[in-house]
Amino acid sequence: MFAVNLTALPVDAIPAARPALSYGSSLPVTKIQEGGFLQRLFRGNRNQRQPQRLLRRNPDRAAPAPQVKRSQPRRTQRQPQQPQRQTPQPEQSAPEIKQVEKNTDARRILVLGDFFAISLAQGLAESFAQDRTVAVDSSTNAASGFVRYDTFNWEAHLRTVLADSDLGGRADLIVVMMGGNDRQFFRAPERIGLDTKAWLSQYEANVDAFAEKLAETRLPVIWVGMPPVRGPKTSAHLAVLTGIFKSEAEEIGARYVDIWDAFADEKGVYDENGPDINGQQTQLRRGDGFGLTTAGREKLTFFVKRQLDRYLAGSGAVAGTPGGVVFSEDGPVIPLAGFALEDAISLKGGVPLIGPPMDPGRPWEEVSNAYNVLIRGVALDAPETRADNFSWPQPQPD
Numbered sequence: 563m564f565a566v567n568l569t570a571l572p573v574d575a576i577p578a579a580r581p582a583l584s585y586g587s588s589l590p591v592t593k594i595q596e597g598g599f600l601q602r603l604f605r606g607n608r609n610q611r612q613p614q615r616l617l618r619r620n621p622d623r624a625a626p627a628p629q630v631k632r633s634q635p636r637r638t639q640r641q642p643q644q645p646q647r648q649t650p651q652p653e654q655s656a657p658e659i660k661q662v663e664k665n666t667d668a669r670r671i672l673v674l675g676d677f678f679a680i681s682l683a684q685g686l687a688e689s690f691a692q693d694r695t696v697a698v699d700s701s702t703n704a705a706s707g708f709v710r711y712d713t714f715n716w717e718a719h720l721r722t723v724l725a726d727s728d729l730g731g732r733a734d735l736i737v738v739m740m741g742g743n744d745r746q747f748f749r750a751p752e753r754i755g756l757d758t759k760a761w762l763s764q765y766e767a768n769v770d771a772f773a774e775k776l777a778e779t780r781l782p783v784i785w786v787g788m789p790p791v792r793g794p795k796t797s798a799h800l801a802v803l804t805g806i807f808k809s810e811a812e813e814i815g816a817r818y819v820d821i822w823d824a825f826a827d828e829k830g831v832y833d834e835n836g837p838d839i840n841g842q843q844t845q846l847r848r849g850d851g852f853g854l855t856t857a858g859r860e861k862l863t864f865f866v867k868r869q870l871d872r873y874l875a876g877s878g879a880v881a882g883t884p885g886g887v888v889f890s891e892d893g894p895v896i897p898l899a900g901f902a903l904e905d906a907i908s909l910k911g912g913v914p915l916i917g918p919p920m921d922p923g924r925p926w927e928e929v930s931n932a933y934n935v936l937i938r939g940v941a942l943d944a945p946e947t948r949a950d951n952f953s954w955p956q957p958q959p960d
Contacts, residue, residue: 659687659688659691660691661687661691662691662692662693662694663694664694664695664696664697665694665695668694668695668696668697669695669696669697669734669735669874670696670697670698670699670732670733670734670735671686671690671696671697671698671699671733671734671735671736671737671870672699672700672701672723672729672730672733672735672736672737673686673698673699673700673701673702673736673737673738673739674700674701674702674716674720674723674736674737674738674739674740675702675706675738675739675740676702676703676704676705676706676707676739676740676741676742676743677702677704677705677742677743677852677853678739678740678741678742678786678788678789678854678862679700679702679737679738679739679740680700680702680704681853681854681858681859681862682737682739682786682859682862682863682866683698683700683702684859685859685860685862685863685866686698686737686863686866686867686870688863689863689867696874699728699729699733701719701723701729703719705743706740706743707740707741707742707743707744708740708741708744708765708768708769708772709743709744709746709747709748709765709768710743710746710749711750711768712749712750716740716768716772717768717771717772717775720772720775720776721775724775724779730779733779733781734781734782735781735782735783735784735870735873735874736776736779736781736782736783736784737783737784737785737786737866737870738776738783738784738785738786738816739785739786741788741800741803741804741807742788742791742800742852744765744799744803745795745796745799745800747761748761748764762802765803765806766806769806769807769810770810773810773811773813773814773816774814776814776816777814777815782816782817782873783811783814783815783816783817784816784817784818784819784866784869784870784873785807785808785810785811785816785817785818785819786818786819786821786862786866787804787807787808787818787819787820787821787822788800788801788803788804788807788821788822789821789822789824789825789826789862790822790825790826790830790831790832790833791832791851791852792832792834792847792851792852793851794831797831797832801822804820804822808820817869819865819866819869821862821865824836824861824862824865825846825847825858825861832847832851833846833847834846834847834851836861838857838860838861839857839860839861839864844857845857845858846858846861
């Protein structure tokens with residue numbers, strides 16, 4: 563082995579003494595040296611306390627200058643945020659369908675109403691998107707109705723709409739749907755509480771005044787009823803309003819569209835799910851218990867458009883007048899539904915396909931069995947002695 567003479571080496575070359583090790587455990591433990599971390603932690607920093615000690619011994623001695631600390635932003639107590647009213651957000655639906663350019667003489671549908679009418683107008687616009695002969699306009703207010711006339715007066719607003727050359731001035735047909743906001747007390751012309759005879763009387767007066775303004779336009783009107791909603795009390799309230807709407811529609815000669823059963827279960831109460839227009843079970847109502855999903859909007863549009871087609875089918879007349887050929891992008895088409903019976907009748911020399919000769923002074927229901935069967939869906943009485951004649955008593959053969 564080689565021997566090293568430490569005295570011959572420079573002082574700087576001699577390695578510093580290592581801390582002593584304890585072998586009381588399997589792991590080496592380093593002895594804590596004076597002034598280590600734990601000592602500073604439990605005994606504090608002696609140098610920082612020294613000026614205070616000297617100051618107490620010699621009060622005349624000037625105190626050391628205070629240490630300058632880095633400025634930090636002042637912490638302020640966080641104020642609790644006020645809860646904000648949650649506004650229902652529109653459902654994320656498919657991209658908007660591109661509308662083709664409408665003809666200058668296109669028949670125009672004007673939709674009026676509340677948030678239900680907004681969904682209906684959107685559905686009708688999508689339904690007629692590729693039809694150049696039909697355009698959809700709307701004038702709606704989501705929070706409106708026949709109660710809060712102190713914030714939005716529909717009777718007054720209807721006058722403005724009808725005087726607008728771009729809305730009522732060119733409308734060929736009007737569709738009305740509102741009432742979803744109307745379970746609240748009246749504030750004008752006076753405060754009237756809910757579920758009272760005075761409330762019902764005032765509500766009927768507002769609806770009647772609105773209906774009279776519609777009748778003065780002499781335009782065909784389709785009045786759409788309310789669907790049930792999740793709240794039992796509100797739903798029962800809307801059922802009463804639906805009866806008022808139906809009565810007013812019949813009084814002014816409007817066509818009433820009842821959609822209650824389409825959005826209810828077998829017991830006639832609110833159901834969030836139901837069959838869509840393809841017969842598949844799906845969610846029809848939004849989470850708030852009021853609004854319609856995309857499938858619900860399509861279903862609502864289906865029932866309303868079925869009535870619209872009866873007005874719009876034909877050569878352009880919309881007030882129940884018999885029509886003729888519809889010109890589409892695929893060429894001329896003779897409709898098989900609606901009021902397009904004039905061409906077929908003219909082939910018979912002015913005589914309806916079935917029944918007595920047509921009398922222009924009498925309603926079609928009275929003079930045309932073809933209208934009753936093909937349009938209204940009324941079944942004809944079976945001749946006597948035929949197997950499908952279930953009248954009683956049965957006539958005796960001669």
